[in-house]
Amino acid sequence: MGSLCRYKIKLYRTDPAYEKGASDFVRDVAAALGDVDMIVCPCIDCRNIDLHGRSVVVDHLVTRGMDESYKSRSDCHSKLSAIVSLFRLKTQNGWSDKSFNDLLETLPGMLPADNVLHTSLYEVKKFLKTFDMG
Numbered sequence: 001m002g003s004l005c006r007y008k009i010k011l012y013r014t015d016p017a018y019e020k021g022a023s024d025f026v027r028d029v030a031a032a033l034g035d036v037d038m039i040v041c042p043c044i045d046c047r048n049i050d051l052h053g054r055s056v057v058v059d060h061l062v063t064r065g066m067d068e069s070y071k072s073r074s075d076c077h078s079k080l081s082a083i084v085s086l087f088r089l090k091t092q093n094g095w096s097d098k099s100f101n102d103l104l105e106t107l108p109g110m111l112p113a114d115n116v117l118h119t120s121l122y123e124v125k126k127f128l129k130t131f132d133m134g
Ligand SMILES: [Zn+2]
Pocket: 041, 042, 043, 044, 045, 046, 047, 050, 052, 057, 060, 061
């Protein structure tokens, strides 16, 4: 990423708090996940499907912006992809049910009030069942 790109970003993202906000968001999510290095990126391009290192996710959020559907819409796809991504993380990392529950309870507090994430492992499993994935 060149400096020209950075310059355009700075022009586009006029709020100086945005980068700090993105950085805080990533730090909080990583902490909620148990201080992991890789988290699911909620940017426009990754859409909660791709895993990236923390600094990359911050970069994506600053340069690309957060996925609007993640922020404010409640369409089925974004809901499904977010939950599947989280569940995949749980499986891959062998998180306990308790830690996953804690994460699910923590995440909604970081999201807008109309966020669509379910807030318990039981709910997630029930939700995945409806898609034959749980
Ligand atoms: Zn991304």
